[in-house]
Amino acid sequence: MANYSNLTVLIVDPNVGMRGNLHNMLNQCDITKIEYAVSSGTAVRQLRKKPFDVILCEYDLGNGQEGQDGQQLLEDLRQNKLIELWTIFIIITSERVYSKVIGAAELSPTDYILKPFTVDMLLQRITKALEKRADFFSTYQAIMQGNLREAIRICVLGESKLPRHAGEFLRLRAELFLQLEEFEEAEKIYLQICDTERPLPWAQLGLAKSWFQQGRLDEAEQLLSGLVSQNHKFISAYDLLAKVYEAMGKLGAAQSVLNDAVGQSPHVVRRLRRLGEVALENGDAESAERSMKQVVAKAKYSEFRDAEDHLKLVQALIKKGDATQAAGVIRDLEKSLRGNPKMEACRLMSVAMLYEATGNAANAVEELNKAVSVCSETPGISSKSLIALAQHCLSNKLDDAATNILLGITSDINSEVTTNMAMDIFEKADRHDLAVNMSQQLAQQVKDLLRQASEKAALGDLRGAVSIMQEAVHKAPENIQVLEASANMMMKQLDAMGWEHGVGEQIRNVLDQIKRRDPSYLQLFEMMKSYRALQAKYGIAATA
Template identity: 55%
Template sequence: MQDYAELSVLLVDPNPGMRATLRNMLNQSGITRIDDAVSSGTAIGQLNKKSYDIILCEYDLGSGAGDNGQDGQQLLEDLRHHKLIAQWTIFIMLTSEGVYSKVISAAELTPNDYVLKPFTIDVLQQRIARAVERRSYFLPVYQLIGMGNLRKAITTCLECEATHARHAIEFARLRAELHLRLNELEEAELIYQTILLTRPVGWAHLGLARCQFGLQKYEEAQQTLDNLIAHNPRFMAAYDLLAQTHEAMGQNVMAKRILEDAVAISPHMVRRLRHLGEVAYEAGDVMVAEKAFKQVVQKAKYSEFRDPEDHVNLVKTLVKKGDASQAGGVIRDLERSLRGNANTEVCRSVAASLLAELMDNPIAAAAELRNAVRTMSMTRGLSNGLKVGLVHSCLKNKLDNEATSLMVDLTNDPDSGISMDDAVNVFEKAGRHDLATGVGETISRQLDDLLLDAAEKRAHGDLRAAIDTLNGALRKAPSNMALLPAAASAMLKQLDDLGWEAPVAEQCNHLLERIRRLDPNHPALPILLNQYTATQRKYGISTTA
């Protein structure tokens, strides 16, 4: 028998008798490093403290666990969505045959294996052995991904496709996913199309649709997803992407119908219910939005990932419905159950301002909005949607200074992804050209200061610091034709002086392509392209690819 003494295992099962049986089976297999979890919440708590090689998880976690309908599949999707387990973690689901037939095709993020109950120690040992052996093939790639070396991971996948024929399609899938992470959509699309020529598997259709969506080929993505759902009506991730595709095409009513179909099949997924509520609200279906957001608040009640923005969404819907009594009750629940952090305080103030507006109390509404803006700097992880909504509320209540300062802060936040153009558009769409001009001028002055700072750092030989400064400026203005050549030039100088670094070279190449796309006749472009080619030749890098 293979030596498993170094393997660590987390058992997730609400039944103490089953946990004892599993522990005994694992001990007989030579596995002694075992921890227990009785619910999804306690499992997440354990995984926040340490990592495990294997997770053995009961599918039905609701019995006595207080998780309000949570099951093992939803736990797995949460763990992967929030990146609480590594790619090399082996997740094995324990389930009855009847449940297995319902869930095997329903999830995009499938476990490494299912073990049908009742099972013997021999069956469990065989499944663990198979999963551990398979992991050994992929571990070098997973480790490269963990180190952030995605380029090397792609190369290794290609090599493994040739040397491990049995797992070639899985290495191709992983290679496509890596290209997606690098936003190389055409490369990923070609891999999925190649796979589908010989293996019409659902995940490849979904991957192809993701590429089509990212390339804004929305009608093609819709057709791919419609066909996938027709052949596999329980492939839930296809519904989610199909709804997003219809949203992108401005078809919110159709997106709502698709999400309603998905929720009817799989009613417990909080993220999908939240999406349904958002789409229904935008489509003007207040009743569906209210029902969805109420379910989100209820189902997330015991979750480790509870989000106070869900209460804001529900209050917003109830206010639109004109139900002040229920809206007040939701705010009180938010104050009572999620107290003690800046995110909750901002959400409480935003919700209270909406209720004050409904009650025709503009003074109270303005006071709550000022408090929300004042507290915003202490928050972490609030969505851009809530922040931009707060800007609109400030404008509606004549709090121009608060709206402007919040919008400028958003463009200064490197994680927001909101550019100067985005900020200006928010005010233009609100009919406030004066504020749009003022914000644009403020951000332009900041960009000028960053350009001067980068030039000074470059003059002192600190090329890496100059590039960091310019990258920060590009996040504010990704199409600025003063920043783009300056950033590309600094990167070329670093490559020439300090040696070839593939990530820097790749970013420089992307900037040159952006300049070419925005202004193919820019006078700096041929000079920069010649410098790039000369630097490639200097280090023996092929210039023919």
């Protein structure tokens, strides 16, 4: 038997007897570095302090009572990046309700074990997981270091040297091309797998993703519709099909697909949240209320509660015309999320919307002004919530506040809201004057950012200059001169400070953007030449 004495294990189980049994089983496998968590909350706190090689997690963390389950904990850990790619996460359950089992499997734990099981069965699962981890470890390391091209190179080698994992390496390689936004390369791999008598569902899903990202919505919709009709339990296909319908402007169809997905797998919070958001946008207040109530209830025991869930529930209730229940949700928000960094901003937005809905214009304006002030100082508020706040400001003639909110959104390089989308909000509100004003302010801000970046670079702060240039690109993504200046600044950083894979990929993406917008752009050839010279300087031209 292999030596597992250095293996670290975290047991997550509220039942003291089960924790003891697992501890004894692990000891029989020569595993002694064992720690416990009695709930999802204590597990999160321990994982924030240090990593573990293996996590053995009971599915029913509520011990039969209402509470977060192992599936939801896995979702939280993955979304908040508290576990590494190589962490082994095994769900232990006696739960035979199929919807719950498929929900857990859908979120891809390393494995799951149904009780009762023996020491030999547990050891076999751990051994199998460790062997696979060893085979993929160098790939995971490259991904964690941001060197996705090296990860792709390792995948190619793995396909030939480890034929038992060839399919998984091929799949991972395609997913890495998607991350690099090289959608045509990913498409080639997926087409290769799909061009068989029995195409694999995951490859069809990947192909649809590549088409979706290329804007080929009709093809993606047709493929995904067939995929979900043939594979009723393939929940990820439902999720992507809903995104396709949203992009096509078919909110009713998107809501219907998400509703079907929730019916198949009813315990995933992020999907319930998305269903609530789409239903709200589609004007279906009752469905939005139903979904957001479930989200609030299920997230109650999570370490990652989001105050915006209460805000969305308030919006649904207001749209439904239930001011009394909306006021109750606001009270619960204030009570149950006291200390949450987003609580006050969400409370003020909720109160302002409730005042507006009940005809109290003066108080609505007062609370909106407070909300705008607090939101400007509160990180993490979603673009959707901020846009809703801006729209309510417009409804109450707070033009400057609405403009400042949207300018703030366009300053956030992590926001998916483009400048055109922000200005379209004014156009839809029949405020062309504000759209023109915002366009002028954005143009001036971009000029100021270019000047600030130049000053930073002159002082030797190249990282700071690159960061400022990224904000300028976010504000003016169609401006080729801004794209050129950004790429040149990043190349200047790499030339002076050494190669960084993430920055190298950003340069490549910016050059691709310039090429797509104007293939004959005069400076493009020299920029490509400078980029290749940088690659050669650091000996990575063959992999980048």
